Amino acid sequence: MNDALYKLEKSDSDIDELLRIHKNLVYHMLSVTGQLQNQDAESAAWEALWDSLNTFDVFSKNAFSSYACRCIYNAIQQVIREQGKIPIEIMLEDEFVQYDETIAEEASVNRVETYFKQYVSTKRGTIRDVLLTWYSSSFEMSQKALSARCRCSISYVSRVQQGFRAYLSGKLKEG
Structure with a gap:
């Protein structure tokens, strides 16, 4: 190195x-x-x-x-x-899963929102602030903007996002 x-x-x-x-x-x-x-x-x-x-x-x-x-x-x-x-593909836990266009978007959005609310209800402090700010932007806000708004490092934002993505991936795999 x-x-x-x-x-x-x-x-x-x-x-x-x-x-x-x-x-x-x-x-x-x-x-x-x-x-x-x-x-x-x-x-x-x-x-x-x-x-x-x-x-x-x-x-x-x-x-x-x-x-x-x-x-x-x-x-x-x-x-x-x-x-x-x-x-064409979305990344979840470093695996690429083909996006099935036949799934109703509205149903999948509701599932993500439900899982997000479950996940964020267990968090406190800066982690919760990062998640709620990210959610309020429809998950579109960049890590740099999130870190500036929540007054934390970009790598911290990345770790928080990865934690939620891992949780979401597990829930989606459960069915």
């Missing part, structure tokens, strides 16, 4: 070296989401990698690549939403 990742004050040359080392994360996530030919998505992915290099919590138990992949994935999905394209 390159020690530049753990510097609090990274120089431009450190950032350039880290971008070069971790460029495969960008192309991996573009490939996984089927956006290799989408230049806007590639640009957003590179920006997300740069942001993740600068916002990574070095004291986190998560690996940098896990954090960066989540940031890159979210950036790519934001571009897809802005372009009005419907993603």
Whole structure:
């Protein structure tokens, strides 16, 4: 592992070296989401990698690549939403599940809302604030905006979101 990742004050040359080392994360996530030919998505992915290099919590138990992949994935999905394209696949717990278009959207939205209310009722403090703020934006608010609004780190927001996604995935698999 390159020690530049753990510097609090990274120089431009450190950032350039880290971008070069971790460029495969960008192309991996573009490939996984089927956006290799989408230049806007590639640009957003590179920006997300740069942001993740600068916002990574070095004291986190998560690996940098896990954090960066989540940031890159979210950036790519934001571009897809802005372009009005419907993603073919959705990610739950690092598994890609084919989206079944025959499921009534309204019923699935109600299930997610029900599971969200159950989950958030067990949370307190900053975790609850992050979840409720995210929910109030229809799960559209970026991690950066959430962290600014709730006064916490982006990596903390990511962990809170991942906790809910894991819970939701388990509930959806139960049936």
